Amino acid sequence: MRKKRDGEETKMRVLQAAEEAFAEKGYAGTSLKAVSDRSGISVGLILHHFSTKEALYHEVLKGLSAGYFRVLTEAGQGMAGHSFQETAAEVLRRTFEFWRNDTTHHRISLWSYLENRSTQTDAETQLTTGLAEIITKMQAAGSIDPSVSPFVFLSMIIGPIQFWMRYRQQFMEQLNLKETSEELDAIFLDQFLRVTEKIMKSEELR
Amino acid sequence: MRKKRDGEETKMRVLQAAEEAFAEKGYAGTSLKAVSDRSGISVGLILHHFSTKEALYHEVLKGLSAGYFRVLTEAGQGMAGHSFQETAAEVLRRTFEFWRNDTTHHRISLWSYLENRSTQTDAETQLTTGLAEIITKMQAAGSIDPSVSPFVFLSMIIGPIQFWMRYRQQFMEQLNLKETSEELDAIFLDQFLRVTEKIMKSEELR
Amino acid sequence: MRKKRDGEETKMRVLQAAEEAFAEKGYAGTSLKAVSDRSGISVGLILHHFSTKEALYHEVLKGLSAGYFRVLTEAGQGMAGHSFQETAAEVLRRTFEFWRNDTTHHRISLWSYLENRSTQTDAETQLTTGLAEIITKMQAAGSIDPSVSPFVFLSMIIGPIQFWMRYRQQFMEQLNLKETSEELDAIFLDQFLRVTEKIMKSEELR
Amino acid sequence: MRKKRDGEETKMRVLQAAEEAFAEKGYAGTSLKAVSDRSGISVGLILHHFSTKEALYHEVLKGLSAGYFRVLTEAGQGMAGHSFQETAAEVLRRTFEFWRNDTTHHRISLWSYLENRSTQTDAETQLTTGLAEIITKMQAAGSIDPSVSPFVFLSMIIGPIQFWMRYRQQFMEQLNLKETSEELDAIFLDQFLRVTEKIMKSEELR
DNA sequence: TATGAATGAGGGTTCATTCAT
DNA sequence: GATGAATGAACCCTCATTCAT
The missing domain is CATH 1.10.357.10 (Tetracycline Repressor, domain 2)
Structure with missing residues (x-):
């Protein structure tokens, strides 16, 4: 089904979902599973792209500055x-x-x-x-x-x-x-x- | 030694420890184990007195008004x-x-x-x-x-x-x-x- | 079923199973699940008693000296x-x-x-x-x-x-x-x- | 740069790295990722050449006889x-x-x-x-x-x-x-x- | 009142493997 | 030949909660 191998789009989808989740529940309160469910990207793949929950979080933080x-x-x-x-x-x-x-x-x-x-x-x-x-x-x-x-x-x-x-x-x-x-x-x-x-x-x- | 069956003092000690812990790490970030370690009261006993982590949290919130x-x-x-x-x-x-x-x-x-x-x-x-x-x-x-x-x-x-x-x-x-x-x-x-x-x-x- | 609350016996059973498992597959090759299956003790409980796979391993090592x-x-x-x-x-x-x-x-x-x-x-x-x-x-x-x-x-x-x-x-x-x-x-x-x-x-x- | 399509050299590099890794950590303790990091060859390519971790291991074993x-x-x-x-x-x-x-x-x-x-x-x-x-x-x-x-x-x-x-x-x-x-x-x-x-x-x- | 044994779910992470490109 | 996206299972560990003692 989801076999479009588009790493960039996947990353964006994860970041979007993660941003929402982190905003809602904070770091500790957000599980990768939750981000996975929100984005439709498997936990394994999330980690493949961001290596760590911590790293994902920082990536989200970085993204926030943009339009700000x-x-x-x-x-x-x-x-x-x-x-x-x-x-x-x-x-x-x-x-x-x-x-x-x-x-x-x-x-x-x-x-x-x-x-x-x-x-x-x-x-x-x-x-x-x-x-x-x-x-x-x-x-x-x-x-x-x-x-x-x-x-x-x-x-x-x-x-x-x-x-x-x-x-x-x-x-x-x-x-x-x-x-x-x-x-x-x-x-x-x-x-x-x-x-x-x-x-x-x-x-x-x- | 510290086996005095003093329910009230136990509760106070737990509340004190819980307040500090929740202040530091929030609800999700605080485990009963952490409160137990801080207070020296076993997890089992904490739940005996407060039945639930959620209940303990609300008890802490209630206690905050006092000196305020x-x-x-x-x-x-x-x-x-x-x-x-x-x-x-x-x-x-x-x-x-x-x-x-x-x-x-x-x-x-x-x-x-x-x-x-x-x-x-x-x-x-x-x-x-x-x-x-x-x-x-x-x-x-x-x-x-x-x-x-x-x-x-x-x-x-x-x-x-x-x-x-x-x-x-x-x-x-x-x-x-x-x-x-x-x-x-x-x-x-x-x-x-x-x-x-x-x-x-x-x-x-x- | 298994609700006999005998911590000591549980520990012995785990140690026995762990010793066999570690001997067979080594540390890296032995999963706590494997020890659990061998001993009939749940993984959670194993960790409850030994806190860590590493600690369990050392406990096994210590036990080896005895009759030796x-x-x-x-x-x-x-x-x-x-x-x-x-x-x-x-x-x-x-x-x-x-x-x-x-x-x-x-x-x-x-x-x-x-x-x-x-x-x-x-x-x-x-x-x-x-x-x-x-x-x-x-x-x-x-x-x-x-x-x-x-x-x-x-x-x-x-x-x-x-x-x-x-x-x-x-x-x-x-x-x-x-x-x-x-x-x-x-x-x-x-x-x-x-x-x-x-x-x-x-x-x-x- | 290092995109020379040289299958033989790649295989040699992998074998060398794998030998070291297996010697250090054994089969269970060595991940393909580790071999990949050591050799600079992507995991995918390693499996392309050796099809399986198991197969790679046996290839390494075979290579050991040489100077011995x-x-x-x-x-x-x-x-x-x-x-x-x-x-x-x-x-x-x-x-x-x-x-x-x-x-x-x-x-x-x-x-x-x-x-x-x-x-x-x-x-x-x-x-x-x-x-x-x-x-x-x-x-x-x-x-x-x-x-x-x-x-x-x-x-x-x-x-x-x-x-x-x-x-x-x-x-x-x-x-x-x-x-x-x-x-x-x-x-x-x-x-x-x-x-x-x-x-x-x-x-x-x- | 008090302890800690026991459970089961879930969390982050690693890993071998498959497959599209 | 080569990359890395994608998957799913397994691993160690934490945790809230229940319950026998």
Whole structure:
């Protein structure tokens, strides 16, 4: 039946299935059998291509970086010619949108953190240093408050977004919010942008 | 020697060991054998007391709430007679201190989230609703900006703290920060408080 | 069915089966499944008692020493009051008899040697040093040739016996010997004793 | 580069690698992967040439005979014109030297014996029958004791040598011998020759 | 209450072999 | 002749759970 000897396609299918599985259950919770069932590739063949479960995992991690960094660079390119407010808002909006759409990366990154498997994915590193650079530049240009360290800004930008994504559901239940998930996202983003702008604006610019 | 038929003490010892183990490796990554080794209680006896690994896990989750909620209530009690700024700062400071010292709860909560084992721990529910209440009250009293939803404030308070705790180490490495971990914590807290205060302050009070 | 909870007996049964299996197929060639089938003890239970295939193997090795050393000590005790010839002959005869009856030890020892698993069994060490001591004593007493090193004597005593045991069958086929295996053993032992005596006898005693 | 379609060379390379591997780890302990890694020839190709692991093993065994028998014939040819003592000593010396230098044959032969894979290699058969013939001839010529069966002589010649080769190392450790391995070999050979000569010498010739 | 014997399922990995290319 | 994709069985070991003592 499945005798098409196409190693590359097989690998892709395995990686896809593995990414989903690892995101769902983490490293320890994902058996090769599970990946096999998901992908339709036999366990033996998976090991033939990736030699080890560990290696497969790292391959998955590597693959995650790919589309990830675009968020920032694209937003950054749009900077030229726009005012500070517009640019900053755009960066935040894209970051939010990324976390919102991201299904696997966030979870795999958390798993990796807990399972002590890799301190950080390449994507995270890029995001962190990328954002930090932008912030520093803007501080130099006087557009944002230079008295606050970039890493504090960073925490105050990504932290709330991640937190929101994770607890949104619980908030809805506990605080008895009536809006739909999408509506809440819109409200959150709107208010978050407004407040953050207030934070970042340089004192002198007031 | 250690054959005292003391069921209660045995259970405590198991719970303690289990909490550490689950915090470290999560549910899937923790074997009863591991808990047995850590606690010195035989696997058989563990199951005698908790009947199931799953049950043990839930017992651990239940136990986590204990010291957790005090953070807020204590800070809240101190509120009386102090100015808004002082109170808010105290709440934030204590929240920060809590996350800083917390070793097991945060991790177990993350594990639970990822492993889909329980939507939230009791402690988290209490923290969330508790903080939300305080915020609402302060908004009613006009001390903080009423145009921003409590859940946005919440995300912007706890989100950055959690984020900082998790990524502090990577920041140090990537951004080449020279300070010690303690110094950075102090800097972070200081700047975070200053900025957050700015956010929360009601427009009218400016 | 098999619910008699007798750990000791189970262990004995496993050890017995393992000894046979290892003797037959060596470490690499013996699967725990094979030991399980031979002993009627489930693989899981085998591991429960011995934790590891490796550990089981070492346990088997340890057990081999037990009855082994008796050969020499018993022969040695008979020494008192007998002439040199009689004593030496007795030691050789017992050594021969030991190798002749030994089924598992010799093979396991060979396997260990080839598989690089343990340089030597305790039994072998005891036999070697024991025989060497006897030889040295006799040399001191002037009963056997002191100009030949003990280790050469040792090689010339055990070497031929082991060799004979191993190749007897092939000899019979290739050299077209008509006698039965038992008859050949008798012939070998008789001639071997006669010749060896001649070697060992001190020149002065001639 | 190395895609020369040279079947013969490929086969040689595989055989060489396989011989080493089998000598080291035996049949069960050697995987085709191991042979592949050693030889640089893919597993698929190995099986293309030898069809089966079993077949490869037998091919290796066949190849072992080659240089082996020369030991004796060369020594035998030197016989002419020399005295008995000189000839016998020469045969023993060469036999010893052979075992001393032999690395793979001895081990593979042992493996085969234990693994019940082939009763004996061709080389062994030749050595055995060859030596037996020489002994018989010499007995007929009256140069060596005719009252001792050839197979006893054989055992007493090869047995000690093999034994020495295998246990030399342990002897050094246990008996606390200070000499180097080479010095001990020299001592052993010297004393062994002296003693053996004494054995073989016909009574009448004394 | 407490131990540890016993089970059976499943996990990652190795391996000989087949077969399409 | 040569590669490596693909398979399926076997291997050692871990684990949650049951049960006799």
